Each structure stands twice: as structure tokens, then as C-alpha cells.
Amino acid sequence: MKLIVGLGNPGKQYEHTRHNIGFEVIDVLSSQLNIPLTQSKFKGLYGMGIHKGEKVLLLKPLTYMNLSGESIRAVMDYYQIEIEDLLVIYDDLDLPVGKIRLRQKGSPGGHNGIKSTVAHLGTQQFNRIRIGIDRPQPGTISVPDYVLGRFRPDEKAFTEESVKKSADSCLAWLEKPFLQVMNEFNQ
Secondary structure (H helix, E strand, O other), X not given: OEEEEEOOOOOHXXXXXXXXXXXXXXXXXXXXXXXXXXXXXXXXEEEEEEEOOEEEEEEEEOOOHHHHHHHHHHHHHHHOOOHHHEEEEEEEXXXXXXXXXXXXXXXXXXXXXXXXXXXXXXXXXXXXXXXXXOOOOOOOOOHHHHHOOEOOHHHHHHHHHHHHHHHHHHHHHOOOOHHHHHHHHOO
């Protein structure tokens, strides 16, 4: 079984914010894989299905970003999912809008959702997709306000492309080793 997790914050006020781009990828995958997110358990919203013979679980932790690891750990424990079968999708201030970067390990880099995930999993060695949201211009807005803000109209096309690419890389991972998917999508 493969577990694909998109990080974000629950609630209407956070929809389509920079910090919720992981949730947006899960929404796209839910539609493409015909796996509705209808089950509420493990402090998250999730759905399960089968894609080309592989069991797939899509998860949106509903713990708020800073506690995301609680939900991920609970799902992994319950379904006995191995760390190599986990893929976490989240926003990254250090990448420009529209860019994605796939990695098999790494530090949280200041991202509280990833800090929580690392703390609950006890390792930094898990597959991830970082989606660029860029940094605010110095002196314009605080980082917390920036990540909880919405994308500008001129960023919309880039954002849509990065969500699509991220979903495509998740679909590729359901059929190929993650290292191969990294080589394809880290262009």
C-alpha cells in the first residue's frame, strides 16, 4: 500500500493559500484516481482505492500544519505502511512559484509540518515533493502571513502547473521506483 499525504490546514479560510498547496495536489489525485476523501479518522480526511493493482491511500491531515505528523503516524501504524511507501507533499519557501523538487530525505528546513512529521516518524528518510511558493519580498509581509495568504493572479498559471506536475509525479511513483520518478521530474 502507498500513502500519499498532502500537508495543509483545515477550514475554508485556508483554502487555496500557499500553505495548502499539498491539499490541492491530493484533491487532484482524488479526482484522477477516483478515490473520494470520505473517511474521517486518524485526525485526518482520507480515501482508499486501487490503481493498477496497487492499494493507494490519500490523506489530508486535519491537525493543522504544526501537528501533521500525528495523523501520518497514526495511518502508517494502523495500516502497517513502510516508510518507503510514504510520499509527503508540501509548500517550500525556498523554491520559486511553479517549481517542484522531489527528494528521498532531508531536513525540515523550517517547515513546521515536516518538523512534526520527522518527529513522529523518527526519521528524515521519507519521500517528499516540495512545491515552490517563493519567499515574500523583504520588509513587505511576515512569513506566517505570507504562507497563509493566497497566490497573486500572476502566479496562478505557475501554481496550477506545479500542482499538475506534482500529481503526475505521484501517479508515476505508483508504477516506478521513486528514484526514477525523481530523475524524470527534477528537471
